[in-house]
Amino acid sequence: MKMKPLDLSRFNAIIVPAIAGALGLLVGAVMLLVLGANPLDAYAAMVQGAFGSPNAFADTLVKASPLLFVGIGTCIAFRCNVINIGGEGQIVIGALLATAVGLTFQEAPSWLLVPGGLLAGFIGGAVWGGIAGVLKTRFRVNEVLSTIMLNSIAGYIMTFFLNGPIMDPTTLDNAIRIPQTQRLPVASDLWRWIPTRFHGGFVLGLGLAVLVYILLWRTTMGYRIRAVGFNPRASRYAGISVSRYQLLAFVLSGALAGLGGAVELMGVTHRLFSDGSASGFTGSAGFNGIIAALFGGLHPIGTIPASILFGALLVGANQLQRTIQVPSAFVITLDGLIVVFVVASQIWSKRTRRVTEEPARPVGVTALQKTEAAK
Amino acid sequence: MNIQHVQLRNITKRFPGVLANDRVNFDVRAGEIHALLGENGAGKTTLMKILYGLYQADEGEILINDAPVRIKSPSDAMRQGIGMVHQHFQLVPPFTVTENIALGLRSAREPMLDLDAVGKRLRELASRYGLHVDPHALVWQLAVGQQQRVEILKALYRDAALLILDEPTAVLTPQEVKELFVTLRRLTETGHALIFISHKLHEVMQISDRVTVLRDGRVVGTVATKHTNTKELARMMVGRDVVTSWDKPPVKTDDQILRIEKLSALDDKGLPAVKNLSLDVRAGEIVGIAGVSGNGQRELAETLVGLRRAESGVVSVAGRDLTNHDPADIIAAGVAFIPEERMTMGVIRDFTVQENLILETHAQPPLARKALFDFDKIAAHASQLVREYDVRTPTLDTPVKSLSGGNIQKLILARELSRAPRLLIAAQPTRGVDIGATEYIHKRLIEQRAQGTAILLISEDLDEVLALADRIAVMYEGEIVGVVPPNTPVDQLGLMMAGAKRVSS
Structure with missing residues (x-):
């Protein structure tokens, strides 16, 4: 008998979000009909675009990668009941530090540059998440507000550097001033499965998801993080330092988002760029990753398929636009619909659970003995 | 006022997997208080929810004045003259008393409110039944006992002839209980019928005319209160004799374990709650702290275990100064704590049984090696404790909240x-706990005493303190007003608890 967090609520954890997702697609179908498109064709195009070929599937996984990093970080934060909405900023600062490493050590070999860049991303995100953590635990600043503001601050910091210190010299020479860096040294590139765009970052994300699962449910540290998340008063009484573990949750979740930023940089874009806001570089992965985590039941393993699903939505959207000619805003709407249904379904299942649990009374020691015998 | 006799006949109610009421017969007449007694989960509340229309019986019928009625909802029940005072009050805190009474009633001047008329009739009712409460007071500002009066007035305002009171004393101080009982007597004198749900035996003995005992959804018996006693009622409730007094061999040593010296602490509002308090507890001794709720007991306990700052004074355990140390330190020094708020502080409700059983010791070998849990060891540890302490749970992985x-x-x-x-x-180790579990907890405390543990028992239940303590310290307004032996007359303890008498020790 092991502690399996999904064990009790397998139905709630897997079936309910799936049904909710299907309902979102159903409403989306109605919207497609209104737009004059055949929903079946449209969804077929999306599936084709996301999974139809090795290349398509690789793109889906590439899009899923930053969502996965942010998502598993979100699992840690939300399990500790700290609401880290700062994935965007943490991605940006992580990518910025990784860029600094790449630009500074142009001649360094790959075996130094790749881990160095990833480590820089990890540290950058950790610091950026840690700031919100200190603000909350020391000064009782609401973390939702502080992380959202830190997102903006990170975006401005990135834009500042891109317009000055680290701007691509060639654009300066040509006097076109694009806010982006030069291409980072090839030695900093993550492993890539040529000819697709699939890179090693996704594999790293899978490994980390397993590690975070172990951290949360098999280590004393994870036990404390969850204890603080469920009940800070009881945790404090049991001798657990509530503020220390809240800060830790911020640092870890920030670090994972920052690592996601470094992975995106070194696996996909190979240069830092901006359109003046954080999302120009992140593609809103800092927010979508939170959604993926919620969709995955705040479980790092559940976050894997959830990230792939949302990655597929992003990739499928491009295909949809190309073949069916519906506005790309439709996909954003579809995204939102799925979120609304998933959140609603979670509230619904919580409520029904309460109703069915009420009259259930403990069935006595015999049942306990039975489960022990079954071990 | 037309209820002479209400009968519930052969009521059966099933929930998935549970037979909550099994052919229950129950009746109440105008002018009497009929107590419904039973352990938690015996089916008392289910039965009353059927009478009040919140549940429908699967079988059986309800008769009012010998005529069968169907009660499909609380508004049906109210129309029949049945009112219920719930254990958890159904009031709107930011509203005034009058506004709460008027809530859901038709006004004489629809669509305008007519609060003056409501207030006038409210005052009449209040003076007739001695339920004094300011009609213009905001409910959230009232004491719990006064809020309960508003609930009773609400039912009376709706012409309730039968009042169901669900564990009405659970939230009250002894003084408020006394006042409530005066009110209940007055209600029966004016021809109301009352159903009094409780699991507190001496209250039932004190206030009721008849008692019906439920166990496992069945009626064990209905007896006239004057022909029974607490011992018999306890046996009916639990199904066997219940131990209420314990043999305590005298304390052997003079080893001071807990020493509190001139301790002061503040409450949550920053006002002094514990004032210059000194007390000691020896090994193998139970010191009971008696007192009316809110006299600094909670703050004292929290200061001792490191959850609240001591403003001045010293707390030492076995000679070690632990004043204002971390809870972790205090736990490591061998201090255990059963907190008053067991749901919010004693357990993590969403954690499983075994996760809760390792709350303080989860990082210690053999439960964890380095930082990794050994789940087999944890399960073995947990199942041993569950068996040893008779914790009824379906599995070790059941969330504690169920x-x-x-x-x-x-x-x-x-x-x-x-x-x-x-x-x-x-702290309040048996509050809200049924008789069987109370007896068990007391037995364990006595065993622990025999093993030489120093025990500080903080309880508002004077019977509990009298049964267990070797010495009784009475707390009033943050101070110990006296330390007395357990054979002290209850009257004297009552005076001390009210702050009217001091005994220098």
Whole structure:
């Protein structure tokens, strides 16, 4: 008998979000009909675009990668009941530090540059998440507000550097001033499965998801993080330092988002760029990753398929636009619909659970003995 | 006022997997108080919810004045003259008393409110039944006892002839209980019928005319109160004789374990709650702290276990100064704590039984090696405690929130005592716990005493303190007004609890 967090609520954890997702697609179908498109064709195009070929599937996984990093970080934060909405900023600062490493050590070999860049991303995100953590635990600043503001601050910091210190010299020479860096040294590139765009970052994300699962449910540290998340008063009484573990949750979740930023940089874009806001570089992965985590039941393993699903939505959207000619805003709407249904379904299942649990009374020691015998 | 006799006949109610009421017969007449007694989960509340229209019976019928009625909802019940005062009040805190009474009623001047008329009739009712409460007061500003009066007035305003009171004394101070009982007597004198749900035996003996005992959804018997006694009622409730007094061999040593010297602490509002308090507890001794709720007991306990700052004074355990140390330090020094708020502080409701059983010891070998849990060891540890302390749970992986209050308390007891503590601080260890579990918890405390643990028992239940303590310290307004032996007359203790008498020790 092991502690399996999904064990009790397998139905709630897997079936309910799936049904909710299907309902979102159903409403989306109605919207497609209104737009004059055949929903079946449209969804077929999306599936084709996301999974139809090795290349398509690789793109889906590439899009899923930053969502996965942010998502598993979100699992840690939300399990500790700290609401880290700062994935965007943490991605940006992580990518910025990784860029600094790449630009500074142009001649360094790959075996130094790749881990160095990833480590820089990890540290950058950790610091950026840690700031919100200190603000909350020391000064009782609401973390939702502080992380959202830190997102903006990170975006401005990135834009500042891109317009000055680290701007691509060639654009300066040509006097076109694009806010982006030069291409980072090839030695900093993550492993890539040529000819697709699939890179090693996704594999790293899978490994980390397993590690975070172990951290949360098999280590004393994870036990404390969850204890603080469920009940800070009881945790404090049991001798657990509530503020220390809240800060830790911020640092870890920030670090994972920052690592996601470094992975995106070194696996996909190979240069830092901006359109003046954080999302120009992140593609809103800092927010979508939170959604993926919620969709995955705040479980790092559940976050894997959830990230792939949302990655597929992003990739499928491009295909949809190309073949069916519906506005790309439709996909954003579809995204939102799925979120609304998933959140609603979670509230619904919580409520029904309460109703069915009420009259259930403990069935006595015999049942306990039975489960022990079954071990 | 037309209820002479209400009968419930052969009421059966099933929930998935549970037979909550099994052919229950129950009746109440105008002018009497009929107590419904039973342990938690015996089916008392289910039966009353059927009478009040919140549940529908699967079988059986309800008769009012010998005529069968169907009660499909609370508004049906109110139309029939049945009112219910719930254990958890159904009031709107930011509203005034009058506004709460008027809520849901038709006004004489629809669509305008007519609060003056409501207030006038409210005052009449209040003076007739001695239920004094300011009609213009905001409900959230009222004391719990006054809020309960508003609930009763609400039912009376709606012409309730039968009042169902669900555990009405659970939230009251002894003084408020006394006042409530005066009100209840007055209600029966004016021809109301009352159903009094409780699991407190002496209250039932004190206030009721008849008692019906439920066990496992069945009626064990209905007896006239004057022909029974607490011992018989306890046997009917639990199904066997219940131990209420304990043999305590005299304390052998003079080893001071807990020493509190001139301790002062503030409450949550920053006002002095514990004032210059000194007390000691020896090994193998139970010191009971008696007192009316809110006299600094909670703050004292929290200061002792490191959850609240001591403003001045010293707390030492076995000679070690632990004043204002971390809870972790204090736990490591061998202090165990059964907190008053067991749901919010004693357990993590969403954690499983076994996760809760390792709350303080989860990082210690053999439960964890380095930082990794050994789940086999944890399960073995947990199942041993569950068996040893008779915690009724379907599995070790059951979330604690689905256990009953008594079982949660046994779980906390198991966890705290398994650490072989030097000092146990038990705050209200049996509040809201049924008789069987209470007896069990008392037995464990006495055993722990025999093993040499120093026990500080903080309880508002004077019977409990009298039964268990070797010495009784009475607390009033943050001070110990006297330390007396357990054979002190209850009257004298009552005076001390009210602050009217001091005994220098």
